[in-house]
Amino acid sequence: MKISEIAQLVDGVLVGAPVDQFYEVEKAFASDLMSDVLRFNMDNTVLITGLCNNQTMRTCEMADIRVILMGRDKQPDEDMIELAVDNDITIIKSRYSIFKLSGILYKAGIQPLY
Amino acid sequence: MHYTFTIERGNFADAGQASSNVKRTLKQLGVDPASIKRAVVALFEAEINAVAHAYGGTIDVDIDAEKVMMVVADEGPGIPNLELAMQEGWSTASPQVREMGYGAGMGLPNIKKNTDELKIDTKVGVGTTVTMIVKLV
Ligand SMILES: Nc1ncnc2c1ncn2[C@@H]1O[C@H](COP(=O)(O)OP(=O)(O)OP(=O)(O)O)[C@@H](O)[C@H]1O
Numbered sequence: 001m002k003i004s005e006i007a008q009l010v011d012g013v014l015v016g017a018p019v020d021q022f023y024e025v026e027k028a029f030a031s032d033l034m035s036d037v038l039r040f041n042m043d044n045t046v047l048i049t050g051l052c053n054n055q056t057m058r059t060c061e062m063a064d065i066r067v068i069l070m071g072r073d074k075q076p077d078e079d080m081i082e083l084a085v086d087n088d089i090t091i092i093k094s095r096y097s098i099f100k101l102s103g104i105l106y107k108a109g110i111q112p113l114y
Numbered sequence: 115m116h117y118t119f120t121i122e123r124g125n126f127a128d129a130g131q132a133s134s135n136v137k138r139t140l141k142q143l144g145v146d147p148a149s150i151k152r153a154v155v156a157l158f159e160a161e162i163n164a165v166a167h168a169y170g171g172t173i174d175v176d177i178d179a180e181k182v183m184m185v186v187a188d189e190g191p192g193i194p195n196l197e198l199a200m201q202e203g204w205s206t207a208s209p210q211v212r213e214m215g216y217g218a219g220m221g222l223p224n225i226k227k228n229t230d231e232l233k234i235d236t237k238v239g240v241g242t243t244v245t246m247i248v249k250l251v
């Protein structure tokens with residue numbers, strides 16, 4: 001599924017790096033614990049999280065994560081958006097809860113990481 | 115090539131900057147992406163630990179054609195029971211550290227998994243030195 005399709009499904013707002021039209025999201029992983037995220041191969045995987053700080057961005061940089069779905073109406077600050085742009089990371093902001101976001105993506109055919 | 119970085123005490127806003135720099139350097143050198151990821155995940159976890167559990171320190175990185183060697187040395191409380199600390203899920207992270215997104219107790223196991231060689235020297239009341247080697251393919 002394309003990044004823009006996901007943004008539409010969650011009534012999201014896009015910030016950070018411009019959307020890569022060719023990037024395919026196949027899987028999702030939801031966590032607020034960054035070392036949990038760093039355990040996995042995150043290729044073609046969207047990170048669903050409510051953690052909104054510089055460490056979210058650094059973790060995605062190290063894990064080669066290209067798309068973050070940021071729930072609970074969290075608002076990334078300028079620092080975070082700069083880190084996102086520098087590292088080719090697109091952030092989809094949504095006011096929905098993590099559970100709701102996970103449900104919407106699951107229903108749309110996105111696979112769990114495990 | 116040798117690189118040195120300083121880790122500032124309690125600075126969570128900038129924690130990870132050294133790992134970010136190393137990632138950029140490895141990319142520029144044309145190192146394969148899988149090796150880059152292993153090296154930077156291990157370095158990042160060690161860098162965060164030095165901020166989260168200790169009072170900052172230094173990072174030394176040496177890169178040659180065969181390997182990346184990374185040494186993270188902190189001044190801090192040390193690790194009283196290393197065997198316990200290496201277990202998945204074991205953490206003494208403070209509420210403040212948890213708020214930053216850490217405290218899963220997965221950092222040291224992640225370091226172990228992503229390195230070819232790992233040595234941890236730690237002394238209670240003095241500090242911890244984590245030496246990591248990732249072989250390049
Ligand atoms: N540099 C250090 N100085 C002092 N104690 C440390 C250091 N690194 C790790 N520890 C101790 O070992 C424990 C386990 O470390 P580990 O990195 O595996 O998990 P964590 O940092 O608590 O959580 P996570 O890394 O998953 O966010 C820590 O909670 C802490 O008690």
Ligand SMILES: [Mg+2]
Pocket residue numbers: 035159162163216217220221222
């Ligand atoms: Mg840790």
